[in-house]
Amino acid sequence: MPYRAPVSEFEFIYANIVGLDQVQQTSRFAEADPDTVTAVLTEAGRLCEDVLAPVNRNGDLTPSVLENGALRSAPGYAQAFAAIAEGGWVGVGADPEHGGMGLPLSVATAVGEMMASGCLALQLNPLLTQGNIEALEVHASDDIKALYLPKLNSGEWSGTMNLTEPQAGSDVGALRTKAERNPDGTYAITGQKIFITWGDCDFTENVCHLVLARLPDGGKGTKGISLFMVPRNLPDENGEAGVANALKVVSLEHKLGIHGSPTAVMQYDGATGWLIGQEHDGMKCMFTMMNNARLGVGMQGVGVAEAAYQQALEYAQERKQGRTPVADGSGAIFEHADVRRMLATMKSEIFAARAIGLECALALDMAQATGAENWRARGAFLTPIAKAFGTDVGIRTADTGVQVHGGMGFIEETGAAQYLRDVRITSIYEGTNGIQAMDLVARKMMDGGEMAQTLIDEVEQFAETARASRPRMAEAVWQASETLREATEWMVSQTDLNDRFAGCVPYLAGFARILGAHYHLKAAGAEGGEGPRTRLARFYIRRLLPEHEGLLAHAKAGQGDIYALSAEDLGV
Structure with missing residues (x-):
């Protein structure tokens, strides 16, 4: 469609x-x-x-x-x-x-x-x-x-980022790619990088690789890493793409999805590069691009979810199958309660994830425009939630889209399966969703949970104002925010970070669930009466918001029962 x-x-x-x-x-x-x-x-x-x-x-x-x-x-x-x-x-x-x-x-x-x-x-x-x-x-x-x-x-040249190596995935500090100083102020880059998205391109004149590498005097771990610009073609005296640099694409990966996007294994053999930022300060430079990229990936999840939902909705309205319980119905599967439930879940989750992502983007804009620390901290706190929840929603929605199609969803010609295969990577790259959740409960709570509590306060305050017009929905959101407050206080109180990490994924999911309910409540309020946004908000708050209780109970369970399971216990 x-x-x-x-x-x-x-x-x-x-x-x-x-x-x-x-x-x-x-x-x-x-x-x-x-x-x-x-x-x-x-x-x-x-x-x-x-x-x-x-x-x-x-x-x-x-x-x-x-x-x-x-x-x-x-x-x-x-x-x-x-x-x-x-x-x-x-x-x-x-x-x-x-x-x-x-x-x-x-x-x-x-x-x-x-x-x-x-x-x-x-x-x-x-x-x-x-x-x-x-x-x-x-x-x-x-x-x-x-x-x-x-x-x-202008799009004349394209760019990539080169972090991952065969032995250095999430542990970037384990990289082995080396950089050596040249007499002319450039650097010679040697090593292999994997999982390089669009590592080569045949419709741009040049491909500009930002490569992490270690100088001979770079210390161990991430603190000794530097960042270099290493173009596929060396710029000539006029700034145009000139002769080939000493790098090549070794191979392309065979992937579950996003087949049109070449994921390259890159080999650098003394390739000429230029230092970006200061020596040994590469991670700081790389995180500048990674943080907003994480938000971008979260919105990729939302984007695929939107496309999958639109296709599923059209199919459900056109597909006739059996008798439906709707008086004078058309017989379309859209009229069945479970199909309607799936579509409502898809639409309401997309709204929640989109609102979280745009809230995060706005905070980052305000931080840039004003320099205010509270906006910077807000954007930083929301980034892992936007990335993880957006991509989880993308995967769940695409998967539900296949289910709405029934047997036809398993047939490649419908296109429903492509959305699921394509979006699956988004919860993995730019830091897996587990890493996002660990970041949320550790680094993003170094303020003692202050930003988390600020967001919870906002949810509760709006719920208070909404009690007069929408008491049942407002009460549900208010109570959920109190449960989140208790879970947040528990997280902050844990001195052993592994207790936080054991429940960080459900904590992030629970936080996102409650933010989503907050935004749905605001949408219902903006509508000012009984309309489609109010009905969708009611569905989300009644049927999806209650998941927060189980998620936040899981979040506070600690690490004990996880590590009580031995390798033998988990064996076959």
């Missing part, structure tokens, strides 16, 4: 849930007025509907391949990317000084979600380039910025 961009949903959330007007009132983003935002979302939505969505199936059926050392991308990808580049969408949130649009992350995040709905495998290319741009804007020298940023923003 044709994908329809949910522009009105973004506008509703901006106006009634997160308050985009706060961003628009800052001098940094004053030009992102409501008319501009609507025009940007409408045009981006049209691109995703008319250009990206039609090539989505191509990448699945005719994947990117490596032929004689050269990449060949999926049919239609080059033309679709050209439309992305020509529209300026690669640099949607980048600094105008080097060719970007300079729009708030809140808006760029919505554009990224729609592009992921259209074609996740292709959207990964500009997403990685955007992370590249961000790292260079913050940490690169003026010469590097002047050379690379205009090319990256």
Whole structure:
């Protein structure tokens, strides 16, 4: 079915849930007025509907391949990317000084979600380039910025990040790729990197790799790592892509999904690189791009969920099967209670995850615009929730989409299975969802749980105001927030971090559940009466919110029973 961009949903959330007007009132983003935002979302939505969505199936059926050392991308990808580049969408949130649009992350995040709905495998290319741009804007020298940023923003060149090695996945500090100083101030990079998304590209003139490597005097672990720009083609005296650098794509991985996105094994053999930031300070530079990339990946999950939901809804309305309990019904499976339940779950979860992601983006915008620490801390706290919950919702929704299709969902020709296969990676890359949850209960609670309690206070305060008009829903949200407060206090009180880690995933899920209920309650309030948003909020709060009790009980169980199970106990 044709994908329809949910522009009105973004506008509703901006106006009634997160308050985009706060961003628009800052001098940094004053030009992102409501008319501009609507025009940007409408045009981006049209691109995703008319250009990206039609090539989505191509990448699945005719994947990117490596032929004689050269990449060949999926049919239609080059033309679709050209439309992305020509529209300026690669640099949607980048600094105008080097060719970007300079729009708030809140808006760029919505554009990224729609592009992921259209074609996740292709959207990964500009997403990685955007992370590249961000790292260079913050940490690169003026010469590097002047050379690379205009090319990256325009889409003439693309970017990647190179962290993972065969022995160094989540443990980045175990990397072995080495860097040696050259007499001319450049560096020679040698080593192998794996899982490099869009490690090569046949529709951009150059591919710019940000590579983590260790200098001879770099210490052990992450503190001794440096970051380098290592382009596929060395820039010539005119700043154009010149001769080939000493690097190559060894192979492409065979994957469960996102077949159109080439995932490369990269080999560097004394390749020429340029230092980004300071020596031995590479992780700081890399995290600049990773943090916003985590939000972007969370919204990839939401984007795929939206596309899967739209297809499932249309199928359910058209598919006739048996007798239905609806008077004068059409016989469509949409009329069966369980199918209606699945669709309502999909739609309500998408709203919750989208609102969390946009709330996170807005906080990061406000931090950039004002420099205020409370906004920075808020954005940092919400990032792991947005990433993990958004991608979990993407997987659950795509899986439910297959179920709505019944037997036809298991048949590849319907396209329902592709959404599930494609979105499955999102809970793994940019830090697994387990790592996100560990970050939430450890690093993000180094403030003693202050930011967590601030968010809980906001949920309770709004529930108090909603009691007069929607007492049952408001009471349920208020009580859930109190349960979350108790779980948060328990987490903060644990001096052995492993007790926190043993329950961190259900804690994050419970936190997200309650935030989702809060946003649904706000949506019902904004509607001002009995309407579709109120009915959806009622469904979410009555049927999905109660999951928080089991999740938060699990969160407080500690590590004892986990480690009481021996290897023999868990054996076959």
